[in-house]
Amino acid sequence: MSDRAQVALVNMPFSYSKYPSIQLGTLSALLKSKGIGVDCHHLNVRFAHKIGIPLYESICEKRALFGEWLFSYLLFRDNPKRAEYPRVFKPVFEQISRESGQPISFFEEMAMRTAPQFLTGAMTGIDWGRYKIVGFTSTFDQNVASLTLAKLIKDLYPDVTIVFGGANFDGEMGLEYFRAFPFIDHVVVGEGEVTFPALVNHVLSGSTDACPKGVTYRQNGEVRFDPNPTLFTEFAHTGPPDYDDYYHLLAELGTEASRGLDRILLYEGSRGCWWGEKHHCTFCGLNAQSMKFRAKSSDQVAREMAYLSSRYDTTRFRLVDNIIDMKYVENLFGTFAQERRDLDVFIETKSNLQKHQIRLLAAGGVKCMQPGLESLSQAQLRAMDKGVTPMQNLVCLKWCYYYRVVVSWNILLGFPGETNDDYRRQIELLPSLFHLQPPEGTGKFWLERFSPYYTRPHEYGIRITSPGLAYPHVYDSRQVDLMKIAYDFEYELDQWPVDPHVYQELIETVEEWKQRAASADKPFLYYSKAFDYVTVYDGRTTTPTRERFDWPASLFIDACNEAPKSLEQLRTAWRDQRNGGDVSESVMQESLTRLTAKRILYEERGKFFTLAIPEHPYY
Numbered sequence: 001m002s003d004r005a006q007v008a009l010v011n012m013p014f015s016y017s018k019y020p021s022i023q024l025g026t027l028s029a030l031l032k033s034k035g036i037g038v039d040c041h042h043l044n045v046r047f048a049h050k051i052g053i054p055l056y057e058s059i060c061e062k063r064a065l066f067g068e069w070l071f072s073y074l075l076f077r078d079n080p081k082r083a084e085y086p087r088v089f090k091p092v093f094e095q096i097s098r099e100s101g102q103p104i105s106f107f108e109e110m111a112m113r114t115a116p117q118f119l120t121g122a123m124t125g126i127d128w129g130r131y132k133i134v135g136f137t138s139t140f141d142q143n144v145a146s147l148t149l150a151k152l153i154k155d156l157y158p159d160v161t162i163v164f165g166g167a168n169f170d171g172e173m174g175l176e177y178f179r180a181f182p183f184i185d186h187v188v189v190g191e192g193e194v195t196f197p198a199l200v201n202h203v204l205s206g207s208t209d210a211c212p213k214g215v216t217y218r219q220n221g222e223v224r225f226d227p228n229p230t231l232f233t234e235f236a237h238t239g240p241p242d243y244d245d246y247y248h249l250l251a252e253l254g255t256e257a258s259r260g261l262d263r264i265l266l267y268e269g270s271r272g273c274w275w276g277e278k279h280h281c282t283f284c285g286l287n288a289q290s291m292k293f294r295a296k297s298s299d300q301v302a303r304e305m306a307y308l309s310s311r312y313d314t315t316r317f318r319l320v321d322n323i324i325d326m327k328y329v330e331n332l333f334g335t336f337a338q339e340r341r342d343l344d345v346f347i348e349t350k351s352n353l354q355k356h357q358i359r360l361l362a363a364g365g366v367k368c369m370q371p372g373l374e375s376l377s378q379a380q381l382r383a384m385d386k387g388v389t390p391m392q393n394l395v396c397l398k399w400c401y402y403y404r405v406v407v408s409w410n411i412l413l414g415f416p417g418e419t420n421d422d423y424r425r426q427i428e429l430l431p432s433l434f435h436l437q438p439p440e441g442t443g444k445f446w447l448e449r450f451s452p453y454y455t456r457p458h459e460y461g462i463r464i465t466s467p468g469l470a471y472p473h474v475y476d477s478r479q480v481d482l483m484k485i486a487y488d489f490e491y492e493l494d495q496w497p498v499d500p501h502v503y504q505e506l507i508e509t510v511e512e513w514k515q516r517a518a519s520a521d522k523p524f525l526y527y528s529k530a531f532d533y534v535t536v537y538d539g540r541t542t543t544p545t546r547e548r549f550d551w552p553a554s555l556f557i558d559a560c561n562e563a564p565k566s567l568e569q570l571r572t573a574w575r576d577q578r579n580g581g582d583v584s585e586s587v588m589q590e591s592l593t594r595l596t597a598k599r600i601l602y603e604e605r606g607k608f609f610t611l612a613i614p615e616h617p618y619y
Contacts (some may be wrong), residue, residue, distance in 0.1 A: 004038035006132040007200060012145040014067030015061045015137075019472035022266035023137040023166060023192075025241025030197055036204070038211045039131075040245035043149075044142065049253055050118060051110070055100050060141070062096060064089050065470035067141030070107065071115045072474050075148045077474035085526035088473060093521045112202055112409055119149055129157040133203055135196070138168040144474065147181060154183035161185045165182060165192050168487070171450065176484035178216045179223050179444050187216040189225065191271075193232045232271070240304040241266070243312060263314035266307060269328065270295035270321045281372075282384050282415075282452045282460065292322075299333035315365075316344040323372075329357050333364025336441045341365055348372070351396040352388050355562050355619070359397070362403035371396050372407040373439075376429055377422045378604075383415045385452075390429070391564055391604040394611070402613055411510060413503065414444030416460045416493050423502045430509045432599040432611055434523035434540045438513040442506070447489045454489065461494035477488050525600075527557055527612040534558060536600055536612055547598075553591045557600060557610050562619070 009028055011021040021042065028038040050057035059067050069085050076082055086093055086108060093104045100106075128134060134153055136146040150162045165188035169177060174187040188195050191214075198212035211217040214228030231464055243265065272293040273284075296304075324347050335345060343365025351371035353361075361369070376390045400407045411426070447453055447464065457464055467486030474534050475482060516523050524539040536552040538545045549557060552574060558571045559565055570592075571583045592608060595601040601608045 005039040005130075006204060007031060007036060007038045008041060008126075008128065008131045008134045009038060010136050010146070010149070012138075012142045012149060013044045013047040013071065014056070014138065014141045015044045015139065016060050017042075017045045017053060017056055019264040019266050019318060020243040020246035021137060021239075022241055022268060023139070023303070025243050025266070026238075026244070026268075027137075027192060027196055028134070029239055029242035031195060031200060033239065034197060034201075034437045036197075036200060040242075041126060041339075042246050042249055043145075045246070045249055045253070046122075047118055049571060051114065055102070058096060058099055062092060062141075064092050064093050065141060065468070065474045066096070068144045068329075068474045069470070070111045071119075071145040071148060073111055074116050074119060075151065076474065076476045076479075079473075079478075081473045085470070085473040087164045087452055089470065115145070116321075119145070119152060122149060123152050123156065128153045128160060131160060133161045133163060133200060135163040135165065138164060138166040140167070143168045146447050147177075151181070151183045161190065163196070163199065165189075165196065168485075171486050173449070173487070175216060175223065175225060176481055180480045185217075186211065188214060189216065190214055190228060191232045193234070193238065193449070194230075196226055218523045231292055231294065233294050235271075235294060236300065240308050243308075247312060263312055264316045264318055265308050265312060265314060266320050267301075267308065267317050268320050269301045269332075270323075270325045273322045275336075281386055284448070284451050286329060291581055293325075295325040295327075298325075298328055298335070301328065301332055302335060312446050315342060318346040319348070322348060329353075329360055333366060336365050337363035346370075350388065352392045353399075355395070355399045358399040358403055358405065359619075360568070362405050368406040368408060369400065370492040371400075372406070372409040373397070374412045375426075376411070376433075377426050379422045380412075380415055380418060383417050383474070384412075389604065390589060391602070391607065391609060392610060394602060395563065397433065398609075398611065398613065401436050402478070402619065409437075411439045411442040411506075412445045413442060413506070414493075414496070416462060418496065418498050420497070420499050420502050423498060423506050427506050427509050429602075430506075431540060432602065433614065434513055434516055435525040435611075438517045439510055442510045449489070450485050453491075457491070462491045463492045465492055466490045525612045526615050527600075527610070529554075529558060536598075538600075538612075540599070549595075552588060553595055556591060556595060556608065557612065560601060560608045560610040561612075561614055564609040565602070566607050570608070 009024045010025050015021060020575065021040075024040045024042070028040050029244055031038045037591050038265070061268070066089070069082075072082060086104070093107060096107065097104050134150070138146050146164070150164070153160055154162055162184050162592060164174070164177065167432055169187050169189060171189065174189040178184050178187045186199060188199065195212055195214040199215050202209070202212060209225075212228070213226045216223060216225045218224065270293065303319060326589045338359055341364070344367045345365045347361070347366055348370045349372075351373050353371065353532065372386065373393045373396065374384060374386060376393055378390055381388060381390065397407060412575050447462070453460055453462055454464070466489065467482040468491060470487040471482045471486050475485065488506045524537065524544075528535045528537070532554065533548055533550045534557045536547050536549060536557070538547070555577060556570060559570060565573070570588065574583045575581065592603075596608070600610065600612055602611050
């Protein structure tokens with residue numbers, strides 16, 4: 001800790017402990033560049049070490065505000081619904097109990113004693129009175145722990161200015177928290193790079209002028225707020241995040257996580273969504289303030305990643321961009337590939353990637369990507385406004401498998417306008433794909449604040465009925481307006497004519513895919529190309545087959561391998577191989593029908609794509 005730091009930035013449970021907070025890293029770097037001393041307190045890491053890192057990380061993954069409930073005793077002990085949580089959300093307790101080997105009573109004890117003791121220990125272990133400003137970042141399930149510690153600090157040190165920001169305080173959520181909790185002095189609503197340093201200067205200088213735009217304040221007992229309409233665009237002038245305090249803490253704790261081998265750095269190259277600017281995916285609640293896409297240059301990203309890698313001794317990065325700038329494929333990862341860098345990078349992108357782009361990403365160090373697949377149904381993808389087809393999703397899955405890029409994806413269900421046929425088509429398709437990477441899960445979409453489904457529900461035949469079920473069991477509804485602070489909501493559809501049995505059958509088909517992919521007897525489908533024939537090895541069912549295909553099936557399997565081909569393109573390929581000879585339409589149709597029936601080719605809107613993976617290792 002710095003002797004002269006006047007600002008403390010705090011990251012509370014349950015924010016992941018396995019990587020540093022990019023919010024703290026970014027803001028501390030900005031303040032230090034202006035000569036303002038900052039201490040970053042990663043209390044999430046201290047709590048993770050207190051209860052055990054694997055258990056802590058597992059709690060971070062839980063839904064139903066489980067992590068929030070665990071810290072809700074001190075702030076909301078008078079909430080009559082609080083005590084009902086373990087009964088109402090019994091499946092959550094049972095799941096974490098199974099995973100951790102701890103009895104359910106262990107987690108009730110954590111809520112009643114371990115978490116409150118940790119908070120009081122954090123109060124006495126750090127001299128909060130030495131700071132002028134204590135700022136809390138809040139995203140996902142770290143809100144109640146943050147609010148509680150903030151109240152404890154304010155009770156003991158009333159002169160300390162308490163500031164909140166982060167995704168949980170965007171839009172009306174921030175205004176409602178500010179109204180409900182008088183111990184919060186200011187909320188930074190929206191992006192903080194310009195607003196927060198301006199607020200820090202305002203407080204440290206003792207200014208009596210109006211607060212900067214984008215910051216809440218109180219005047220004569222009234223909540224005041226002047227929104228900041230300008231988006232942050234000065235990426236070229238901001239440096240990389242400062243993670244020094246996080247790694248100093250790991251070194252002090254002396255654990256395995258302090259070794260470079262396991263370090264994962266969060267990095268942001270761009271903000272907003274270039275697809276969402278034109279077509280906001282109907283269920284997406286990201287980018288509350290604006291979808292406007294802004295990105296650093298590929299050169300700047302490369303320089304900053306090199307700096308961070310060297311400073312913190314790791315080659316592992318997780319890009320937090322909602323969607324990467326497509327220029328990065330060639331100009332960033334293509335350069336990394338040419339330089340033969342050995343990196344391990346996670347990215348989020350759109351699934352309409354071609355084979356050569358996936359190859360470049362893989363060669364440039366992308367080991368895992370989230371391409372927003374979401375569905376393999378044309379109608380459902382259209383309903384989501386995803387701007388991709390099932391075919392494009394299959395191309396992405398196939399070449400990610402070939403180039404060993406792990407795909408993080410889910411199948412989302414329950415959308416307005418769905419029919420039984422949408423489900424049956426997916427149920428029919430999925431067994432053809434058992435050799436590819438399965439989705440991590442499937443289930444009904446979450447209705448999120450800021451999404452089109454939330455802002456214009458009537459247009460989609462949606463009725464929002466209440467905040468997410470867990471909110472009243474965590475937050476006291478007599479104190480906070482839950483509809484204003486909730487991020488996810490319960491809803492009903494005006495019409496949803498899907499047969500529950502068909503819905504369940506799709507879920508069970510995905511489960512079968514996942515189980516088989518995780519088994520010792522993994523499904524496979526690949527083809528081997530000889531001189532004038534192709535052999536297909538098909539292990540997608542429990543009785544594997546080996547089948548030889550001669551002309552013209554061998555041509556079609558190979559021609560449709562890299563990308564989908566139309567009938568006209570296949571006719572051209574036929575003529576090229578037969579030196580301009582006539583195409584027999586009947587033979588061609590018969591062959592394509594046979595290959596499609598055997599699920600070696602997938603057909604969509606007159607185009608054909610080979611599902612089998614080429615055995616050749618150098619595509």
